[in-house]
Amino acid sequence: DAGVTQSPTHLIKTRGQHVTLRCSPISGHKSVSWYQQVLGQGPQFIFQYYEKEERGRGNFPDRFSARQFPNYSSELNVNALLLGDSALYLCASSLGPGDYGYTFGSGTRLTVV
């Protein structure tokens, strides 16, 4: 059974551009969470989605948005990129809210130049 799949694995963007990151959860998992991991720090929570609805949002600006599709895959969008958005973006899937069986993907490494 496939694990959590994230694409692309690496990405280089210019300041001011927009980026879309994608995540496919484990089969049967209905919840997807997004985390940002800046170099040298622990991951920080951005969003959680369950059954296509936002269930939680971290302390991130409105430039960050996400959505979940009927097949439970998810996209994270970031507008007007800043240098500080350079990070590893991790997606985690779980059965649902309150389920602690999170499985993380390998992440998308975003570099903003």
Next chain:
Amino acid sequence: AQSVTQLDSHVSVSEGTPVLLRCNYSSSYSPSLFWYVQHPNKGLQLLLKYTSAATLVKGINGFEAEFKKSETSFHLTKPSAHMSDAAEYFCVVTRFSGNTPLVFGKGTRLSVIA
């Protein structure tokens, strides 16, 4: 509010010697606690979790952790380090039985010397 403090940013041990990675937590609620490991350029892998059952939790690869409520600690230990244990380790807290996100510590980098 919840937070985690990993007391050491870097720990270095010799192969075959014990490993101790220290973690203190703060939580307004009954906590669930986790340890995750991250190898270079890889995602996060769950080592073990505490969710209000036995206070001594055994995980994968010989790791274990003990939940001590009086000390608000959840230290990770392993009797004998292997070279393959070299990685970044994260202590994580969340609210037990609540739909709250994972709160990560800043991480401890474990180096294993041959």
